[in-house]
Amino acid sequence: MKRKDVNGVAELSQPGLQLPAAQRAAPRSLFWDECKRFVRTQPTGALSLLFILLMTVTALLSPVLAPYEPDAQYRESIMVGPNADFWMGTDDLGRDVFSRILYGARISLYVGLVTVVLSVIFGTLLGVVSGYFGGIVDMVIQRVMDGIMAIPALILALFIAALLGPDTKHVILALVVVETPRFARIVRGEMLKIRETTYVEAAKAMGARAWRIMLRHGVPNMVAPLTVLASLAFGGAIIAEASLSFLGIGTPPPNPSWGLMLSGATRYMENAPWLVVFPGLALSLSVLAFNLLGDALRDYFDPRLPS
Amino acid sequence: MFEYIVRRIVYGLLILLVMTVFTFVVMRLVPGDVVTLQLAQAGVVSEEQMAALKSEMGLDKPVWQQLLIWLKGALQGDLGNSLWSQQPVMDMIAKRLPVTLELVGLSVILSLLVGIPLGVVAAVKHGKWADQLIRVTAITGLSIPNFWLGLLIITFLSLWFGWIPPIAYRTFLEDPVVNLQKMILPALALAVTLSASTIRMTRSALLEVLHSDFIRTVRAKGASERIVIYKHALRNSLISVVTLVGLQIGILLGGTVVLEYIFSIPGMGSLIFETVSKRDYPVVQACVLIYGGMFILVNLLVDITYGWIDPRIRHQSSKA
Numbered sequence: 001m002k003r004k005d006v007n008g009v010a011e012l013s014q015p016g017l018q019l020p021a022a023q024r025a026a027p028r029s030l031f032w033d034e035c036k037r038f039v040r041t042q043p044t045g046a047l048s049l050l051f052i053l054l055m056t057v058t059a060l061l062s063p064v065l066a067p068y069e070p071d072a073q074y075r076e077s078i079m080v081g082p083n084a085d086f087w088m089g090t091d092d093l094g095r096d097v098f099s100r101i102l103y104g105a106r107i108s109l110y111v112g113l114v115t116v117v118l119s120v121i122f123g124t125l126l127g128v129v130s131g132y133f134g135g136i137v138d139m140v141i142q143r144v145m146d147g148i149m150a151i152p153a154l155i156l157a158l159f160i161a162a163l164l165g166p167d168t169k170h171v172i173l174a175l176v177v178v179e180t181p182r183f184a185r186i187v188r189g190e191m192l193k194i195r196e197t198t199y200v201e202a203a204k205a206m207g208a209r210a211w212r213i214m215l216r217h218g219v220p221n222m223v224a225p226l227t228v229l230a231s232l233a234f235g236g237a238i239i240a241e242a243s244l245s246f247l248g249i250g251t252p253p254p255n256p257s258w259g260l261m262l263s264g265a266t267r268y269m270e271n272a273p274w275l276v277v278f279p280g281l282a283l284s285l286s287v288l289a290f291n292l293l294g295d296a297l298r299d300y301f302d303p304r305l306p307s
Numbered sequence: 308m309f310e311y312i313v314r315r316i317v318y319g320l321l322i323l324l325v326m327t328v329f330t331f332v333v334m335r336l337v338p339g340d341v342v343t344l345q346l347a348q349a350g351v352v353s354e355e356q357m358a359a360l361k362s363e364m365g366l367d368k369p370v371w372q373q374l375l376i377w378l379k380g381a382l383q384g385d386l387g388n389s390l391w392s393q394q395p396v397m398d399m400i401a402k403r404l405p406v407t408l409e410l411v412g413l414s415v416i417l418s419l420l421v422g423i424p425l426g427v428v429a430a431v432k433h434g435k436w437a438d439q440l441i442r443v444t445a446i447t448g449l450s451i452p453n454f455w456l457g458l459l460i461i462t463f464l465s466l467w468f469g470w471i472p473p474i475a476y477r478t479f480l481e482d483p484v485v486n487l488q489k490m491i492l493p494a495l496a497l498a499v500t501l502s503a504s505t506i507r508m509t510r511s512a513l514l515e516v517l518h519s520d521f522i523r524t525v526r527a528k529g530a531s532e533r534i535v536i537y538k539h540a541l542r543n544s545l546i547s548v549v550t551l552v553g554l555q556i557g558i559l560l561g562g563t564v565v566l567e568y569i570f571s572i573p574g575m576g577s578l579i580f581e582t583v584s585k586r587d588y589p590v591v592q593a594c595v596l597i598y599g600g601m602f603i604l605v606n607l608l609v610d611i612t613y614g615w616i617d618p619r620i621r622h623q624s625s626k627a
Contacts, residue, residue: 143321143322143325144325144329146322146325147322147323147324147325147326147328147329147599148326148329149557150322150323150326150599150602150603151326151330151557151595151598151599151602152556152557152558152559152560152561152598152602153557153558153561154558154561154562154564154565155560155561155564155576155579155594155595155598158564158579158580158583159330159333159579159583159591159595160333162580162583162584163333163334163337163339163583163584163586164337165339235450239452242452242454243452243454243565246454246565247564247565247568247580249584262454262455262458265458266458266569269458269461269462269465269466270462270465270466273462273463273466276455276458276459276462277459280451280452280455280458280459283452283455284447284450284451284452284455285450287450287451287452288446288447288450291446291449291450292446295446
């Protein structure tokens with residue numbers, strides 16, 4: 001810290017000599033400036049991000065924070081409504097709904113995160129290759145992606161998940177197949193634009209190889225649309241996991257997946273409405289946070305759009 | 308225009324073929340098959356029995372031969388028989404498809420009826436409290452999973468009003484009252500997502516149009532705000548709304564699966580859900596084909612509607 005201050009002073013007197021230090025410092029301060037601008041211009045987005053971070057911490061710390069074990073059955077309090085001991089009531093096996101919702105966040109976030117990361121990786125690879133090379137490669141990749149995308153997302157996920165049998169890994173695989181083409185399409189579009197830019201022409205003139213242009217010049221310039229889509233896809237993945245688990249082909253019991261909790265609740269709807277309300281509320285709030293974040297990121301990256 | 312439509316149809320058929328090959332191969336690559344499932348119910352079985360059943364179903368041939376046989380049948384309008392009930396797949400689809408179409412149709416109508424007016428209000432009152440309220444409502448509607456909404460509707464209608472939707476399904480022609488009683492709630496649950504996106508799309512498209520030069524001209528010639536919005540601006544922003552409905556049809560069709568399951572409605576969604584885990588290959592294959600076909604068809608119609616809403620596109624493509 002001290003050295004930085006000295007450099008700062010030195011920079012004033014001898015600007016030419018301090019260029020490397022200034023370059024090193026620039027990206028960090030730029031990042032923080034951008035963060036500040038995001039918080040200032042998109043307060044809802046910032047709040048959503050805060051909510052998501054809070055949810056992640058809660059999910060990670062659920063063994064410490066949850067008042068009960070998610071699978072512990074309390075025989076004397078089966079299907080009791082919300083009270084001081086069980087804040088969100090208990091289910092038909094006498095399990096604490098609140099603790100199960102806390103643990104359930106782990107499943108939702110895990111499925112969302114892995115799905116989005118894998119879809120971004122595969123989608124970007126396919127899209128970049130498709131957009132950069134064009135021609136027959138592009139044709140083949142795009143037709144396959146179009147074919148997959150013509151099957152409604154949830155139907156395709158159901159198709160794959162039901163064939164493979166109930167398992168969280170299978171849900172993720174199904175959702176990656178669903179999401180990858182969507183990322184591939186938008187990345188391809190960006191790559192087509194980037195391919196025509198002068199800086200790519202310059203890179204080519206300097207003898208840069210195809211993969212270098214794709215990775216160093218292509219990918220960094222599509223971070224904005226990718227982040228927006230990733231945020232929306234994250235929410236979509238959470239809903240899809242819950243839907244599949246609800247149908248009994250997602251996360252298997254006794255895991256506290258929110259969809260599975262809702263599915264168990266259908267048998268006791270009139271007697272125990274809290275079993276329907278709380279898991280769904282958790283589900284909706286987390287999806288809302290990701291949707292709001294996605295919206296905020298879109299407005300932030302593209303201020304021209306009417307907000 | 309005609310040439311354009313033909314080109315789009317050919318392209319749509321190509322996509323349909325890719326999709327068919329994809330599902331056909333995936334279904335047979337995944338471990339576990341229909342023969343083992345069926346014989347598992349019979350208890351102890353010999354290798355010969357398995358082989359016999361396999362060849363009876365035509366599953367002993369290489370996958371590409373099975374695919375060609377299926378495609379040949381499909382082109383002649385024969386989608387085969389169910390491997391479990393031996394019923395012709397065509398009959399099964401003919402019974403289930405109208406149910407799902409009714410559900411989807413109802414929710415599209417509901418969404419447009421709610422979504423467009425609210426979107427217009429939000430755009431006209433841009434930045435005012437009404438706009439804020441509608442925007443918050445829209446993003447919330449977009450985030451609530453429609454199957455949870457369906458569950459909430461059933462739970463609280465029976466809890467507060469003691470009303471339960473009719474158990475048995477009747478077609479609209481058999482008994483319109485029972486039919487609508489059963490269909491309106493899932494359609495409503497399904498419509499929430501689409502009306503939320505309709506609101507957002509109408510609002511942003513209308514805002515963009517309202518800022519364009521020609522609207523200023525219309526205003527300058529002294530047209531009333533009513534004329535500006537309904538005759539000029541809304542018409543020009545409808546094109547985005549129509550595109551949106553086309554794109555959202557996939558989400559809508561996906562949503563029907565869970566809602567048909569919750570409300571026990573015998574549509575396509577429950578059909579594919581029942582048959583895919585039983586590996587009833589021909590039925591699942593046909594379902595996917597129909598779903599993809601609907602998606603492609605709707606998007607083709609959307610493209611044609613463009614020309615109808617915006618004459619410039621119509622003239623452009625007829626010249627090309």
